[in-house]
Structures are given as structure tokens and as C-alpha cells.
Amino acid sequence: MAMLGVASHWRRYRELYTLKGSRCAKCGQAFFPVRRICPNCRREGRIEPLPFSGRGSIYTYTVIRTPPEGFEDYIPYVVALVQLEEGPLVTSQVVDCAPSDVFIGMPVETCFRKIRAQNREGIIIYGFKFRPRDSQVKQQ
């Protein structure tokens, strides 16, 4: 993706670092990324912040073999849609396991990781990824 300035990453850090979304208090639907208008209730909806638990399971996934610009050093890597406990699906990478260990339905949790570096001089971008939910147990 395009090389964007610092502000483009900074303005999203709450969502990128801690998986903060929003919810409509009227209909109960949770949103990630944040929505400021509920698509169901429109102007009658009441949007409030929602910090997600970070736990979920893999809804579907792929293994990227042909990388986009900036991700050449990471292939092969797993990109998944994770269904969060609170309902929404989110897109991110699955790490701390071999691509062949990943399966639909696998329990995962968020972890804070480097997403990519913008060449040698550019900023390093961080954000959430997912790892197998039992990885802590395994390490102990």
C-alpha cells in the first residue's frame, strides 16, 4: 500500500493498538473499525465506544505467497478474518504458528506486533495481530 505520513497511522492508534471499536446501544450491533453512524438505526442509533476482548476464532484465512509492496520479507504469512467474541469480523495476520497449523474455527487472541517497516528511513508501523489462544499455556 501507499507510503503515507505519520499522521495517517497516529490518528488510528487507539483502534490499531488496542482493538477499540464501537457499538450501537439501540440495536446492540458491535463495529470494528469504529462506525459513527449505525447502518441499521441510522440517526436513531446511539453509538458508544466498545473495547473488544481481543478473543475470537478464525472464520476464514489464506496464506499470502505473492506479497504486496512492503511485505516481501514476511512471506509466506497468514491473513485471516477473525470473528471476535463480540460479533464483528476483522482482518489481520495470524502469527506464532506455522501456516499449516491454522484452521477454520481455531481460537485466537490479539497480540501487539510490528506490521511492517517503510524502508530503512521510514517509520515502523505497529498494530494488532492474532496468535493461537493457547500459546501462553504452551510456553509455560
Place this chain on the structure above:
Amino acid sequence: MNGSDGLRRRVAIVGIGSTTFGEHWDKGLRDLALEASLKAVEEAGIKGKEIESFYVGNMSGGMFLGQEHVAALVADFLGLKPAPAVRVEAACASGGVALRQGYISVASGLYDLVAVGGVEKMTDVQGSLAATALAGAMDTEWEAYFGATFPGIYAMMAHRYMHNYGLSREALAEVAVKNHFHGSFNPQAHFKNRITVDDVIGSPLVADPLRVYDCCPMSDGAACLLLAPLEEARKYTDTPIIVEACSQASDSLSLFDRGDICTLEATREAAGQAFSQAKISPREVDVLEVHDCFTIAELLALEDLGFCRKGEAASLYKEGQTYFGGRLPVNTDGGLKAGGHAVGATGIKQAIELVKQLRGDAGGRQVKGAEIGLAHNVGGSGATAVVTILRRGG
């Protein structure tokens, strides 16, 4: 509401022209656009100055060439100035949406002769930059940001589809095999070679489970149509093709915001509107052009357009039903897979293939007695869908 109640006039396609889709190292964007539009103008027996307005689908002149303001540029080199020229961008559906804009402008009575085109020059930049440009069709902040690629998004659909409906790897490959077979009869196709299921399954992985032969190529190419009111169509052609409907719908750019990632709701919505406006059912369609940017996309399209139930599209590939001699011929020009995908031109190219089929001019791949054709053009992973229904004029 189907959006057609306010449109007063019936619209016909009265001229077509397109370039070969492929790697045109010797031609730039304006050369390609000129070649396609000159063919259309010549076919309609006009000089060109009669064209009152011009709509051109182009996804990313800026990323592929560093060239924006493409509509006026092309209009100038086509000799169309001072006619208003409008660039239409809806990712891979740019051409289809341009067609719809032209259709609306004639149907409404605003103009009596309109050119709608599409052009994309993709091979002047490296593949990785072109892939970055295409990734702009999805949500860059919440999909591409994490390393998702465009094939990766469709791969995730394919994976979930296989999980839900038990689709086999071999069955998915049949889509590419059929489209390459059709491409071998199309002199303008990007790929004219025939392939086997084993070729597909043996090709390198791009994004599991999708392999090289599941993916359409990046092509250079241009295509152009001329639209006129049906009552004036005979001035230009003996074989007017009627635009019975041209409907469009939107959905989330991001795959993760869909209710069901194995269904393109925008396709369902646009198809419902188009069938209603044309007053026909899927059973009456003789030939189909659907948006097969990846093999899985063709299966989803056949289901979402209403030609079979969800999860059952692969069964249509048994006994050659989707081949041009079969019951439901799909992508007779080779589709995006073999015919090629010059992004902004694809929606126009699809309509041109239908025009050839409905005129009886499709040569070795002619569908016998075709009267009604349907084209389906998708932007991104389904955020935009355009469904166009064409009928042979009486």
C-alpha cells in the same frame, strides 16, 4: 423502486469496438482508447463529431501511469472536444458503471448519441506496483494495511466456501479450464491456450487455495460502445441491441463487513433490479458474461445472479453446461481469466461480447439463436456490482 421509472426512452447499442487484451508494449493509453473507439465509430458509419458526450471507465491512470484527468485527455485525442468527457471509477467495475452513466444519459433524453468506453494501461509499471494499485479496490486502512492482497481476499472467500459447501479443488479448477477453452476461440483474448485441471492444480500458489491459474491476468486494453435511443438506432446499424436494464448496487468495500462472505449482496440487489426492469427471469438468459477475476468469483456470480442455489454452482460445470454449446454458456470470450482484464475496460468488453453473440457475429464460439444476454461486472471484492441485460432488437 428499481430506479428505472423515471427513464423515458429505450436505449440501444449501435456500435462496438475493442482492442485485443494483452501486453501492448507498443501502445499507450491514448493509442488503445483511440483504436477501440475508431472501430466503434466506423461501425456506426459516423464521423465522430456527432457524439454528444463521453464516459470512460478507468480505474487508476494515476497509479499505472501517473496520469489523471484521463477523460478529457482521451476525448481530445479522439477528436471529441468540446463534448463533455467524464471519467468513471469504481475499481474493476469502472467500465460497467460508465456504461450505466451513458445509458442513463440517453434514456433520460439528455443526449441522442453517447460513447461509453473503458481503458486501462497496466503493464508500464512493475507487477508489484500494479498489485498495490489494485489493492486500492479494497479497504486500504483495514485490509491491505495488514498485508492482505486482492487475490488474498478472494482466497478467503474461496476457503470459506469450500468449508461451507464442500467444493473440491478440482471443481474450482473447472472454471479456469472452461474459460481458457473459450479464450482459444477468441482472437482478441489475452490467453488463447487451453489448459487442464492438472495444469491449474499444479500451478504455483498465490494465496491459498488460489493458484496462478485461478487468477485473471493484468491486461492492457480498451473497449468502446455507442449508445442511441432505440427509435433512432436504425440510422447507425441494422442490428441494434437493446439495453433492457443496467442496474447497480453497493456494499461494503471490506470483506469483513459482509453478512456472508460467500454472497455478493450487491450482485443480488443489482440482478433483482435488472430482472425486474427487463421483465425476464434467469431462465430466459441465453448467454452470460460474469466477473471471473478469480475462479471462485464465477461460481459466486452464478449463484448470486440467481442461476442456481447457493453452494451448487459447481454442478453447472458437469457435462459442459457452461460451455458455448451448453445449456448456460458463461464467459464465451474467455472471461477475465483468459479473455483478459484491462480493469477499466472490462465492463465494456463484457457488453461487447454479448453484442457479438446477440448479433450472431461471435464466430467459432457463437451461441446458437442467442436473444438475451446478461453481463455482470464487479468492483473490488463486491462493493460495486453492475448487471446489464441486453436483447437482440426485433
